[in-house]
Amino acid sequence: MHLASFKQLQxxxxxxxxxxxxxxxxxxxxxxxxxxxxLRMLEEAAGTSLTRKVGRGIQLTAAGEVxxxxxxxxxxxxxxAVDEVAALKGVISGTLRIGAVTxxxxxxxxxxxxxxxxxxxxxxxxxxxxxxxxxxxLGRQEIDLAIMGTPPREFRTNAAPxxxxxxxxxxxxxxxxxxxxxxxxxxxxxVNLLVRERGSGTRTxxxxxxxxxxxxxxxxxxxxxxxxxxxxxxxxxxxxxLSVHACTLEFEAGLMRMLxxxxxxxxxxxxxxxxxxxxxxxxxxxFQDFVIENGQEVVLRQLEAFHRDAAxxxxxxxxxxx
Numbered sequence: 001m002h003l004a005s006f007k008q009l010q011x012x013x014x015x016x017x018x019x020x021x022x023x024x025x026x027x028x029x030x031x032x033x034x035x036x037x038x039l040r041m042l043e044e045a046a047g048t049s050l051t052r053k054v055g056r057g058i059q060l061t062a063a064g065e066v067x068x069x070x071x072x073x074x075x076x077x078x079x080x081a082v083d084e085v086a087a088l089k090g091v092i093s094g095t096l097r098i099g100a101v102t103x104x105x106x107x108x109x110x111x112x113x114x115x116x117x118x119x120x121x122x123x124x125x126x127x128x129x130x131x132x133x134x135x136x137x138l139g140r141q142e143i144d145l146a147i148m149g150t151p152p153r154e155f156r157t158n159a160a161p162x163x164x165x166x167x168x169x170x171x172x173x174x175x176x177x178x179x180x181x182x183x184x185x186x187x188x189x190x191v192n193l194l195v196r197e198r199g200s201g202t203r204t205x206x207x208x209x210x211x212x213x214x215x216x217x218x219x220x221x222x223x224x225x226x227x228x229x230x231x232x233x234x235x236x237x238x239x240x241x242l243s244v245h246a247c248t249l250e251f252e253a254g255l256m257r258m259l260x261x262x263x264x265x266x267x268x269x270x271x272x273x274x275x276x277x278x279x280x281x282x283x284x285x286x287f288q289d290f291v292i293e294n295g296q297e298v299v300l301r302q303l304e305a306f307h308r309d310a311a312x313x314x315x316x317x318x319x320x321x322x
Contacts, residue, residue: 004045006078009071011038012050012060016068019057042067080281093121094283099134099143100126101201102226103243104270107163108147110298115290122283130224132199138275144284147291149201149268159273160288162295166244166265166303167202168258172236183259185215192220192238194229205266206241230256248302270295 014024015035025032043050050064060068083094096115100108105128116122127134127143135152137143151159169188177183177191196203210217220238223229226246233240234255244265250256258264272291274280280288 004042005038006075008038008042008045009075011035012042012064012068013071013075015039015051015058016060016064019059021058083281083283092119092283092286094281095123095125096145096283096287097125097143098127098145098147098284098287099137100128100147101131101134101149102128102196103201103246104128104147106243106245106248107270107299107302110302111291111295114294114298115287119283119286130197130199131201138273141275141278144280145272145274145288147270147272149270150204151271151273156276157273158276159271160292161269161271162292163270163299164296165201165268165270167205167241167268168244168247168265169239169241169261169263170233170247170250170256171239171259172234173254173257174236175239177239177259178257181260183261185210185213185261185263188239189215189218193218194221194223194232194238194240195219196226196229196242197222197224201268202241202243205268209263209266244303245299270299 010028011024014027015021018024018027021035021039022032025035028035039051046063046067048063049061050067051058052061079094096112098108105126108126112124112126116124125143127137129137131148134143134146134148135154138146138152138157139155146157149165151157169183171177177187180187195206207217221232223232226242229240229242230247230250232238234250239259244251247256272288272295274284274288
């Protein structure tokens with residue numbers, strides 16, 4: 001097999017991603033003939049066809065699939081090598097590949113802003129999904145770092161807690177339960193309870209809470225979007241169990257409040273993690289250190305409105321794991 005160039009590998013990856021030579025050319029900011037030439041040269045180097053025409057599109061052959069997988073790894077390793085050399089010169093650069101569960105997308109941006117402001121050469125590739133999606137991304141090494149509640153059991157990780165994660169029963173200030181001096185889990189059973197889908201951190205936490213209390217969990221509505229749940233709560237259509245991070249704007253605007261309950265808030269730990277025994281790029285290691293050192297302070301600033309509301313309730317938090 002003859003030598004191949006980075007340009008040839010990039011052309012193959014773009015064609016695989018877009019299933020079109022013309023769209024791959026647009027993505028690479030080159031002409032269509034230039035991409036076709038790079039593909040032809042790579043096929044000559046490999047000694048076999050890597051793509052085939054399917055209708056108006058183009059797909060990879062079995063050999064092309066194998067080549068594309070290794071091409072992605074080769075190019076990523078080259079990027080990491082460049083970043084590591086830059087780090088030796090005291091410059092933190094490169095792409096920070098990080099994944100976060102949906103709830104964490106509310107707490108992560110302030111940390112990313114602070115981190116990248118001091119490190120302008122860092123690029124961000126943020127993936128957001130439910131817990132199962134982020135666990136799978138980490139396992140497939142599509143991300144270098146993950147932020148979630150409880151570390152996964154599917155494989156070993158190096159995980160470190162960096163901040164408390166409050167979750168609470170919330171409702172519109174006009175909801176009838178807000179008129180009670182003390183709301184119980186039994187009271188929640190009689191209203192429309194809005195929760196996230198199975199597998200989410202808050203769903204796991206509320207299931208654990210009700211199981212330990214001995215009460216059956218009666219779910220009124222199950223939604224996969226925090227935003228949809230919040231809109232229903234603000235409209236007075238139910239009570240929700242949500243991460244407080246997802247509700248900061250609503251707390252500040254007075255559109256939503258915590259219910260006066262002994263169980264409010266339920267607290268867990270946020271963790272930042274990477275695969276055990278897996279080398280991570282310098283930029284990922286730097287961000288991990290930054291989060292561990294500064295995460296709690298950033299979270300406290302973000303949740304000032306929540307803490308004011310919690311102080312009014314004067315109820316101790318209950319600890320669990322999310």
